[in-house]
Every structure is written in C-alpha cells, then in structure tokens.
Amino acid sequence: xxxxxxxxxxxxxxxxxxxxxxxxxxxxxxxxxxxxxxxxxxxxxxxxxxxxxxxxxxxxxxxxxxxxxxxxxxxxxxxxxxxxxxxxxxxxxxxxxxxxxxxxxxxxxxxxxxxxxxxxxxxxxxxxxxxxxxxxxxxxxxxxxxxxxxxxxxxxxxxxxxxxxxxxxxxxxxxxxxxxxxxxxxxxxxxxxxxxxxxxxxxxxxxxxxxxxxxxxxxxxxxxxxxxxxxxxxxxxxxxxxxxxxxxxxxxxxxxxxxxxxxxxxxxxxxxxxxxxxxxxxxxxxxxxxxxxxxxxxxxxxxxxxxxxxxxxxxxxxxxxxxxxx
Amino acid sequence: xxxxxxxxxxxxxxxxxxxxxxxxxxxxxxxxxxxxxxxxxxxxxxxxxxxxxxxxxxxxxxxxxxxxxxxxxxxxxxxxxxxxxxxxxxxxxxxxxxxxxxxxxxxxxxxxxxxxxxxxxxxxxxxxxxxxxxxxxxxxxxxxxxxxxxxxxxxxxxxxxxxxxxxxxxxxxxxxxxxxxxxxxxxxxxxxxxxxxxxxxxxxxxxxxxxxxxxxxxxxxxxxxxxxxxxxxxxxxxxxxxxxxxxxxxxxxxxxxxxxxxxxxxxxxxxxxxxxxxxxxxxxxxxxxxxxxxxxxxxxxxxxxxxxxxxxxxxxxxxxxxxxxxxxxxxxxxxxxxxxxxxxxxxxxxxxxxxxxxxxxxxxxxxxxxxxxxxxxxxx
Numbered sequence: 001x002x003x004x005x006x007x008x009x010x011x012x013x014x015x016x017x018x019x020x021x022x023x024x025x026x027x028x029x030x031x032x033x034x035x036x037x038x039x040x041x042x043x044x045x046x047x048x049x050x051x052x053x054x055x056x057x058x059x060x061x062x063x064x065x066x067x068x069x070x071x072x073x074x075x076x077x078x079x080x081x082x083x084x085x086x087x088x089x090x091x092x093x094x095x096x097x098x099x100x101x102x103x104x105x106x107x108x109x110x111x112x113x114x115x116x117x118x119x120x121x122x123x124x125x126x127x128x129x130x131x132x133x134x135x136x137x138x139x140x141x142x143x144x145x146x147x148x149x150x151x152x153x154x155x156x157x158x159x160x161x162x163x164x165x166x167x168x169x170x171x172x173x174x175x176x177x178x179x180x181x182x183x184x185x186x187x188x189x190x191x192x193x194x195x196x197x198x199x200x201x202x203x204x205x206x207x208x209x210x211x212x213x214x215x216x217x218x219x220x221x222x223x224x225x226x227x228x229x230x231x232x233x234x235x236x237x238x239x240x241x242x243x244x245x246x247x248x249x250x251x252x253x254x255x256x257x258x259x260x261x262x263x264x265x266x267x268x269x270x271x272x273x274x275x276x277x278x279x280x281x282x283x284x285x286x287x288x289x290x291x292x293x294x295x296x297x298x299x300x301x302x303x304x305x306x307x308x309x310x311x312x313x314x315x316x317x318x319x320x321x322x323x324x325x326x
Numbered sequence: 327x328x329x330x331x332x333x334x335x336x337x338x339x340x341x342x343x344x345x346x347x348x349x350x351x352x353x354x355x356x357x358x359x360x361x362x363x364x365x366x367x368x369x370x371x372x373x374x375x376x377x378x379x380x381x382x383x384x385x386x387x388x389x390x391x392x393x394x395x396x397x398x399x400x401x402x403x404x405x406x407x408x409x410x411x412x413x414x415x416x417x418x419x420x421x422x423x424x425x426x427x428x429x430x431x432x433x434x435x436x437x438x439x440x441x442x443x444x445x446x447x448x449x450x451x452x453x454x455x456x457x458x459x460x461x462x463x464x465x466x467x468x469x470x471x472x473x474x475x476x477x478x479x480x481x482x483x484x485x486x487x488x489x490x491x492x493x494x495x496x497x498x499x500x501x502x503x504x505x506x507x508x509x510x511x512x513x514x515x516x517x518x519x520x521x522x523x524x525x526x527x528x529x530x531x532x533x534x535x536x537x538x539x540x541x542x543x544x545x546x547x548x549x550x551x552x553x554x555x556x557x558x559x560x561x562x563x564x565x566x567x568x569x570x571x572x573x574x575x576x577x578x579x580x581x582x583x584x585x586x587x588x589x590x591x592x593x594x595x596x597x598x599x600x601x602x603x604x605x606x607x608x609x610x611x612x613x614x615x616x617x618x619x620x621x622x623x624x625x626x627x628x629x630x631x632x633x634x635x636x637x638x639x640x641x642x643x644x645x646x647x648x649x650x651x652x653x654x655x656x657x658x659x660x661x662x663x664x665x666x667x668x669x670x671x672x673x674x675x676x677x678x679x680x681x682x683x684x685x686x687x688x689x690x691x692x693x694x695x696x697x698x699x700x701x702x703x704x705x706x
Binding site for chain 2: 079083092111
C-alpha cells in the first residue's frame with residue numbers, strides 16, 4: 001500500500017458483538033481499516049464474516065460495540081453510510097429478470113447519480129457489455145454476473161467497498177481479472193474489505209484479518225501472520241507418501257500432515273522437534289524419502305488457527321440468506 | 327425388488343416421508359390445512375343465510391287506524407322486517423333507501439282505514455331496495471300472506487266479507503334501482519370489488535417476498551432507499567394496474583351486461599382509487615410479514631375467503647348474524663360494494679357513500695401504519 005495514503009481511517013470499530021438466538025456469532029470484534037487498503041477478511045464458514053460486513057453497512061444492528069465508518073457513526077448514521085458504501089452480496093442480488101442495462105439504470109436512479117444515462121453507458125463500455133446490454137442478467141454466466149455486480153456496486157463511486165465472498169463459483173481467469181480491477185479501484189483511493197476462503201486471494205490483500213467463530217484470531221500482512229504463527233514446515237518428497245504420513249502424524253511436535261501432489265507437508269510449532277519427529281518416522285519405516293525445510297503456507301496457518309479456536313464457540317448453524325438465525 | 331425396477335415402494339416411501347417432514351416444517355400450510363375447513367364450515371354454516379331476516383324497514387303512514395297498526399305489528403312479528411319506530415317522512419324514507427339504512431319503505435295512503443272498510447281494496451306501497459334481488463325476493467314473496475293473515479284477524483265478525491279474495495288490499499311493490507330484479511346488476515358491480523381484492527392484494531403481497539426469495543432484498547436494503555420510498559415505489563404501479571382492470575370490467579358491464587350507470591363516473595373512480603390503495607397496502611403489509619411467496623399467497627387466500635363470503639358479494643349482508651356483520655364491516659370490500667352498487671344502480675352522491683369511503687380510508691390508514699412498522703430496515 002502506498003504510504004502517502006496511509007493514516008486516514010475508513011473503518012474504526014471496536015467491541016462489535018451480535019447474537020442470533022442466544023448464540024454469539026460476532027464477539028467483541030475490532031476493525032481498523034485505512035484509506036486505500038485492501039483488507040482480506042478470512043475465516044471458516046459461519047465464523048461471522050458476513051454478519052460483520054452486514055453490521056458495517058447497516059444491514060444488521062449490532063447488539064453492542066461502537067465505531068465509525070467513513071467518519072460516520074455505524075449505529076446512528078446507517079442511512080448516510082449506505083450512500084458512501086458499495087456492497088456486493090455473497091449471492092448475486094441484482095434482478096435476473098431485468099436486462100444488464102436496466103439493472104445499472106435502476107442502481108443509478110436509486111443513488112441519484114448525475115448524468116445517469118452517460119454513466120450507465122460508460123459502465124457498460126468499461127465492462128465490455130455494451131453489445132449485450134439488452135440481455136437478461138439472469139442469462140449471464142457466474143463470472144459475468146460477478147463483474148456486473150461489481151460494476152453496479154461501484155457506479156455511485158463509493159469510498160468503501162464491502163465484498164462478501166465475491167469470487168465464489170467463478171473461474172480462475174475471471175477471478176484474476178476481478179482482483180486486477182479491485183487493485184485498480186484501490187489505487188484510486190477506494191478502500192476494500194473483502195471476505196474470502198481462497199488463500200491466493202488472501203495473498204492479494206494488503207492486510208488480512210482472520211476471524212474464527214466470532215473472534216478475531218490473527219491480523220497483519222500475510223508475512224506477519226505466518227511469522228506470528230511460529231510454525232515451521234518440512235517437505236518430504238519421494239517414497240510412499242501415505243505410509244510416511246501415517247508414521248509421522250501422531251508424533252510429538254507434529255500438528256498438520258497434508259499431501260501436496262507427490263510431496264508431504266508436515267507442520268509443527270518447533271523446528272527442532274519437528275525435524276526430529278520426521279527423521280525418526282522415516283528411519284522407523286525405513287523410507288529413503290528426503291526431508292527438507294520448507295516455507296509455511298498461509299493455508300497451514302489458517303488450519304492451525306481454525307483448530308486452536310475454541311470449537312465450542314462454533315454456532316450450530318450460520319445465519320440464513322436473510323441474516324436470520326437458522 | 328431390485329434397485330433398477332420400475333416401481334419401487336422404497337422410493338415412494340422416501341418421497342412420502344420427505345413430503346410429510348416438509349409439510350410439518352411449513353407451519354402456515356399446516357395451519358391452512360386445519361383452519362380452512364373450520365373457517366369454511368363456520369362461515370357457510372353460521373354466517374351465511376340466503377333468506378335474510380330482520381331487514382330494516384320504515385313506515386310512512388298517512389293513516390294510523392287499528393288495521394294499519396295490525397299490519398305493522400304483523401310485519402314486525404314476521405321476523406322479515408326490523409321496523410323502525412315511528413312514522414318517517416317521505417323525504418327521510420327516500421334518503422334511507424338511497425344510503426342503505428333502510429331496505430324497505432312501506433307507505434300507507436290517507437283514508438286507508440275508510441277504504442278498507444268500504445271494500446275498496448286500498449293500496450299499500452312497498453318500495454324495496456332491489457340492488458340485491460336475492461336479498462329481497464323472499465321477503466317480497468312472503469309479504470302478501472303476512473298482510474292477508476293480519477287483516478283476516480282484524481276483519482272478522484261483521485267485516486268478514488271485506489276479507490275478500492284475492493286480498494283486501496292492493497299491494498304495490500316497487501323494486502327500486504333494479505325494477506326487473508336482474509341479478510347481473512348486483513353481481514357485476516360486486517365483481518368489480520372482488521376481482522380487485524384478489525388481484526391487487528396478491529400482486530403486492532408478492533412484491534417484497536419475491537425480492538426476499540430471490541435474494542435481491544439484501545441488495546435493495548443496502549442501498550439508500552427509505553422504507554416509505556420502497557413502499558410507495560412498490561405500490562403505485564399496482565394501483566395503475568388496478569385501474570386498468572376497473573376500466574375493463576366497467577366496459578364489460580356496459581356492453582355485455584348493460585348495467586346502468588346512474589351516478590357519477592368520477593365518484594366511482596375516486597371510490598375505486600381509495601379501495602385499490604387500501605388493498606395494495608394490505609398486500610404490501612402481507613409481504614412484510616410473509617417469509618416466502620407461498621406464504622404471501624396463502625395469506626391472500628385467507629383474506630379473500632371471508633371477503634367474498636361476508637362482504638355481501640355472494641350472500642346478503644343483512645342475512646348474516648351480528649358477529650358476522652361486524653367482521654364484514656371491517657373488510658374494505660363490504661364498503662366498496664355498497665359504494666359501487668350505490669353509485670351505479672342508485673345514483674348515489676358523495677354524501678350518500680361518505681361513510682363507506684371513510685371506513686375504507688380508516689382501514690387503509692391502519693394497514694399502512696402496520697406496514698411501515700413491520701418493514702424491517704435491517705435484516706435482523
């Protein structure tokens with residue numbers, strides 16, 4: 001992130017809590033996002049990502065907590081915040097029985113955008129959808145729907161963009177293009193908070209926040225989060241991967257064992273103990289496989305974070321489509 | 327039986343079990359299965375009476391002798407009439423027929439007693455509000471006999487000869503507003519209200535639930551549109567559609583059924599506008615409560631059933647017991663039917679139907695308040 005833009009706070013929230021049916025879905029969450037940042041919001045299913053995003057954009061009322069979004073009080077100024085925020089829902093939520101142009105026109109009218117026709121035309125052009133503008137939105141493929149939703153969400157030139165798992169079910173090329181667009185928008189000063197499950201997407205963020213079962217359990221740049229975890233990784237190649245995995249899994253100092261193609265990644269908190277465990281295991285089964293230290297991946301860290309978060313905190317069911325508890 | 331067989335009881339039972347589980351989860355459908363039969367039984371069994379009794383009647387009598395009193399007493403005790411105490415003036419009687427507070431006016435001419443005793447078969451004029459022919463036909467049919475029996479008792483002894491056949495009096499019946507007793511005159515204006523009730527409520531009831539089901543509501547709520555804006559924006563198009571339907575029905579009424587149009591078209595449209603507005607707002611309220619389009623449709627049906635049964639559309643309003651009349655009075659359709667029949671058949675003016683329009687407007691206000699109160703600004 002360009003340092004020149006740092007400093008200006010866009011989201012500053014603390015103590016955010018929300019319960020559904022007596023179960024705390026979001027518990028004492030604090031967020032701090034600066035202008036122009038792309039912040040990745042990560043966590044397992046039902047961890048409270050969607051609920052947190054919905055509270056920031058005024059779709060849900062927090063049980064407690066306070067803070068500001070774009071300098072406005074999230075509890076009192078929800079209506080004003082809505083005008084300055086773009087929100088892209090998890091599920092495509094524009095009108096499938098309206099054409100692409102009609103959808104954009106609808107959004108432009110709702111936000112009372114100046115030079116509406118001009119702006120709709122520009123948006124269509126930028127999307128490359130001018131020739132298909134009279135096609136029903138419902139007939140678009142997943143990738144196009146997502147591009148349309150993004151274009152519609154930023155048409156009113158919001159200062160903050162909230163994206164809730166925007167790339168679910170979208171092919172790699174479309175995802176790449178989507179992220180390029182997000183980075184272009186951020187370079188122009190737009191602040192982006194994006195929830196995702198994908199590690200490669202997390203790595204495309206300036207900063208990540210990891211939430212598990214309602215609590216924030218890690219935050220920082222990707223490198224910081226990996227470093228904070230204190231995990232080391234050994235990569236074993238050659239030999240019978242499955243046999244090695246079984247031999248090494250329950251040894252002291254081994255937390256995760258996962259095959260990656262022909263390699264086996266073994267992860268543990270202490271490099272010395274880990275090395276010892278791997279060597280012993282290989283010797284025990286008489287394997288000639290080679291073990292070398294490797295880089296700990298973000299995925300390894302996240303699985304660690306998920307497992308160490310209190311399992312009993314996990315809500316039995318996440319909120320449904322409408323944000324109500326199931 | 328092999329898995330590939332064409333007919334598998336196991337597959338059928340899988341479907342049946344799944345169906346029953348889903349039915350159990352869908353409380354509203356479950357409630358409908360139980361409530362609808364009970365509701366229908368109660369409404370048809372208790373509320374509906376095709377032979378209405380105790381219809382309000384006024385007496386304008388220029389004579390008040392013993393025979394007149396006997397006739398009035400007989401009418402009152404016949405149960406067909408609820409006779410207002412005292413003697414009404416002709417002007418009052420006319421107004422009462424017009425605004426519907428009286429269904430019958432019974433006029434007894436001067437010198438009735440003298441002419442009766444002389445055997446001159448004096449006239450009794452019965453004016454009936456025939457806008458609903460089915461409501462009046464039974465009463466009018468029973469009337470001659472009631473009077474004959476009353477007079478037979480009076481004209482015993484020396485006057486027995488005056489109790490002549492066919493009758494000692496000349497009963498003249500005026501079927502006001504619908505002299506030929508054409509049922510279509512009653513049904514077609516009634517249909518206007520019934521069709522509007524069904525379509526406008528259903529269309530708006532689906533308005534928000536459709537957005538909720540398709541997931542577009544979340545997006546809409548994240549945009550800076552206020553609840554009032556959303557409500558108005560969703561209601562007004564359906565008011566327009568309602569007006570198109572009205573035009574269509576009125577054209578058919580004129581050219582297919584030749585229903586007279588005695589009153590002002592402008593007043594009819596004004597009344598219709600109020601009625602449609604009340605209905606679409608009710609539909610919108612349903613859609614703030616219903617969780618799915620299915621539930622919205624069920625709620626519309628729940629509303630529609632009493633509306634057609636208790637409003638006076640299918641069965642005479644005055645034939646119903648008092649509790650059913652109370653329920654019926656809450657329904658906008660009841661008041662709209664009276665207004666439309668009044669305007670089209672009786673030529674009612676604003677003053678005659680202001681009470682009915684006021685009732686619809688009050689209903690509208692209550693429902694709109696509930697809708698705004700019910701609309702969730704958030705997804706909570």
